[in-house]
Amino acid sequence: MATAAGWALQKGLYQALQADPALIALLGAPRIYDDAPQNAQFPYVTLSQTQIRDWSTGTETGAEHTVTLHVWSRSRGKKQAFEVLAAIQALLHDQTLPLENHRLVNMRHEFSQVRRDPDGETYHGIARFRAVTEPVI
Numbered sequence: 001m002a003t004a005a006g007w008a009l010q011k012g013l014y015q016a017l018q019a020d021p022a023l024i025a026l027l028g029a030p031r032i033y034d035d036a037p038q039n040a041q042f043p044y045v046t047l048s049q050t051q052i053r054d055w056s057t058g059t060e061t062g063a064e065h066t067v068t069l070h071v072w073s074r075s076r077g078k079k080q081a082f083e084v085l086a087a088i089q090a091l092l093h094d095q096t097l098p099l100e101n102h103r104l105v106n107m108r109h110e111f112s113q114v115r116r117d118p119d120g121e122t123y124h125g126i127a128r129f130r131a132v133t134e135p136v137i
Helices: 002-018 021-027 079-092
Strands: 044-054 063-073 102-116 123-135
Touching: 002 044, 002 063, 002 079, 002 102, 002 123, 021 044, 021 079, 063 079, 079 102, 079 123
Parallel strands: none
Antiparallel strands: 044 063, 063 123, 102 123
């Protein structure tokens, strides 16, 4: 059940990100990936690690998700990565997303960071969100 909720959440996140004109404008195209192509054009966003924990009560079934999104930029400086992270946060924090066979109880931004990758060329932004879902019965 939790894995179905995880997949429903990932699809809902992907659809919300792909449909946001402000985010797409910052990226220059709808470059949002589960698994980025080898020669993906920068900047882009990847849906990355997901942890799912049982969040059930004595009467209700639920799942708690920790979802990490990554922003990849080759722009000079961190500005572009910060702008993309801000757009993602505005789009997802405390918002509702339609999920297949599940309901998003809440989604909260936990943290963001930007750092230079060891290649010296790429800025790497990370955003982590916590979400709670329950099945639609």
